[in-house]
Amino acid sequence: MALEEYKGVFVFAQQVDNVLDGVAFELLGKGKDLANDLGTDVTAVLIGSDVKGLADQLAEYGADKVIVVDDPVLKDYRTEPYAHALASVINEYKPEIVLVGATAIGRDLGPTVSARVKTGLTADCTSLEIGDFPLVAAPGKESEQKHNQLLMTRPAFGGNTIATIACPDNRPQMATVRPGVMQKIAPIQGAKANIVEFNPGFTPNDRYVEILNIVKAVKTTANIMDAKILVSGGRGVGSKENFKLLEDLAEVLGGTVSCSRAVVENGWLPVDLQVGQTGKTVRPQIYFAIGISGAIQHVAGMEDSDLIIAINKDEDAPIFDVADYGLVGDLNKIVPALTAALKAELGK
């Protein structure tokens, strides 16, 4: 593989129902930084059916070029036609970096494509930069150190270890990136996309699974990743009904209710409200962890919140290790009293 043939930063611009996902804009923002460091440009890869109209939006968020793969077979996400589309784009245009959102789509598409084009993939990155590999050259082996490498940093072990990964001998260097972590740029109003249309041809076979039905969850609340204040409950809340206490607290503060994985597993709240390693990464201004023990998978998704308040009856609960303020006691008494006190104070 001639590594130097590979040029440019590509971003998979995820869309569902012909609406671009926010992570596409975030990846373009980061992709632009990386492209600047490398002296190259950033290209969005837009895959779907009848999606060309979305290209200008990608230009507004920084895409220098938009490669559009438009085919009726791509209407709804399925692994095979999407993997074929993205892998074909990579083989045709040979980018040095490919970024994909670490969404339920990206975490399926990314591994399939990386295996198909035979390169490495680093999952769920929280930081990306251009640098040297190895970071420090071994004495006498300075000439073996590779420059302009993508250094991909990710949490592992539920956020308790941090690893920086490189992919020095294969191209492209691929990463999935957690939504909500990278910054999008301020949109360039009226920007027009430089569109390149590409269709590799699609021949359905047994790997094209059949979609029998699509069931959309009823939109319960605003996206918890956008919330400034989150009132989050765990197993300790005890029941679905008891989440009323948290809703009342959230309401008085103008916040949103979220939860830990146990709550979703018990069927008390839907999965789109789940915070943590297998849920969403949130960084609100205030995070209440109520009846949440603080398993590292949960902490990984909320520890960067500006202010963390924990309420738990178990004084040894690990959540207190990350809380700025910890209240040991019965949430059934503390939460209503806090709601009442806030109501009185804010009503003044």
Next chain:
Amino acid sequence: MNIVVCIKQVPDTKGGVKFNPDGTLDRAAMLAIMNPDDKAGLEAALRIKDETGAKVTVLTMGLPKADAVLREALAMGADDAILVTDRVLGGADTWATSTTIAGALRNLEYDLIITGRQAIDGDTAQVGPQIAEHLGLPVISYAEEIKIDGDSVIVKRQFEDRYHELKAKMPCLITALSELNEPRYMTPGGIFDAFDKEVTVWGRADLKDVDDSDLGLKGSPTKIAKASDKVAKGAGEKVNLDPTESVAYLMGKFKEKHII
């Protein structure tokens, strides 16, 4: 019908994480368990076995001590167990791991391969789809529900805001979510039998159609540039007061920080 379930032995992070005095993770002090998503995948396979009499084989790649999770799977009701272990396989990333497991699977007959969506130590969710890619199989990730329908499977596939009901022709690969089911316990008879059963052990030589250059640390495209155990964020203040005093304390802090 033949089902192969790929499982992994991982350190338990649920029962509390142990730290060394310097704030780094104390892995040695943590129990090794069967990865939760894999266990749900095994349970799904065993339910299909209960209904259809399918044969369930469990396969793991790891150190010799990973034998323990295979015995657990046998005690839950799996029929056969295979341990893939070899020094040359060490240090593998997801590419090299999936290549290895695919090489082992080529020796087996399968209609359905089930893996967990992701393991709680690495959390990459890559190995399942990559095995499918190496074997040229259809893949359905993030399965919440699995039903057999003749020569096909019907799977409820989870996304953030919806699910797709998908139908794939077998053979295919499914990655399971732990939400899929509540895994059964081992039975006393099962435990007894499990320790009498033979676990098949395979090494490098038993992997089919695999190049040495794709295995282990050397065969891994991704390389670790730096790894560090993240030092836990220092705890703040913790109070143990009666509810009224607790609330007064917190309201005081809110005023101090100009939140209210």
